[in-house]
Amino acid sequence: MRYHNITKDDMKNGDGLRVVLWVAGCLHRCRECQNPCTWDPEGGLLFDDNAKQEIFDQLDKSYISGITFSGGDPLHPANRAYVEDLCKEIKEKYPDKTIWLYTGDSWEGIYDYSLMKYVDVCVDGEFIVEKKDVTLMWKGSSNQRVIDVKKTLRQDDKSKPILHCGDYYANPITPDFVQEENISGCGCGCGGKEIAQ
Numbered sequence: 001m002r003y004h005n006i007t008k009d010d011m012k013n014g015d016g017l018r019v020v021l022w023v024a025g026c027l028h029r030c031r032e033c034q035n036p037c038t039w040d041p042e043g044g045l046l047f048d049d050n051a052k053q054e055i056f057d058q059l060d061k062s063y064i065s066g067i068t069f070s071g072g073d074p075l076h077p078a079n080r081a082y083v084e085d086l087c088k089e090i091k092e093k094y095p096d097k098t099i100w101l102y103t104g105d106s107w108e109g110i111y112d113y114s115l116m117k118y119v120d121v122c123v124d125g126e127f128i129v130e131k132k133d134v135t136l137m138w139k140g141s142s143n144q145r146v147i148d149v150k151k152t153l154r155q156d157d158k159s160k161p162i163l164h165c166g167d168y169y170a171n172p173i174t175p176d177f178v179q180e181e182n183i184s185g186c187g188c189g190c191g192g193k194e195i196a197q
């Protein structure tokens with residue numbers, strides 16, 4: 001597997017402070033993708049033991065909530081098996097940390113992937129620029145869904161996603177939703193946003 005970046009203390013790609021792995025490789029080719037450089041699975045850097053240790057060093061920190069796999073697309077055929085192995089290793093070493101995974105695939109096509117048993121939250125779907133909304137929470141276009149994978153997989157019909165959260169931040173003062181600053185781009189593999197530095 002190859003990757004473009006590992007970002008630390010990230011607040012824009014899931015709950016809490018997270019380490020984010022931006023993998024290489026995406027087949028979706030969404031219009032106005034902000035990171036077409038991530039489409040090539042041969043791009044970026046080899047994900048080697050040093051890169052893995054960089055992630056583990058972050059997960060060792062008590063204030064890090066977990067890891068987010070983004071990209072590119074972690075479910076690209078070049079990545080999926082390696083991502084599964086890495087998720088398994090992380091859950092064994094860090095059972096209390098959460099795993100988020102962004103993909104351009106739709107839940108209905110991926111819910112039975114074996115790696116999903118390690119994932120806590122999946123943000124699914126391609127970035128559709130006509131449905132772009134910069135105030136959405138954890139995603140960039142309204143077709144995408146922030147899915148509670150554990151709850152969804154406990155159902156008889158696992159193809160029907162149970163959402164981890166609504167579309168927008170809830171205002172703690174009023175029951176209405178409040179539109180906050182953009183915290184996310186497309187919410188798919190690359191998030192429809194530039195890879196964080």
Ligand code: SF4
Nearest residue numbers: 026029030033104190
């Ligand atoms: S927006 Fe995400 S899923 Fe779509 S082409 Fe770009 S990296 Fe791939």
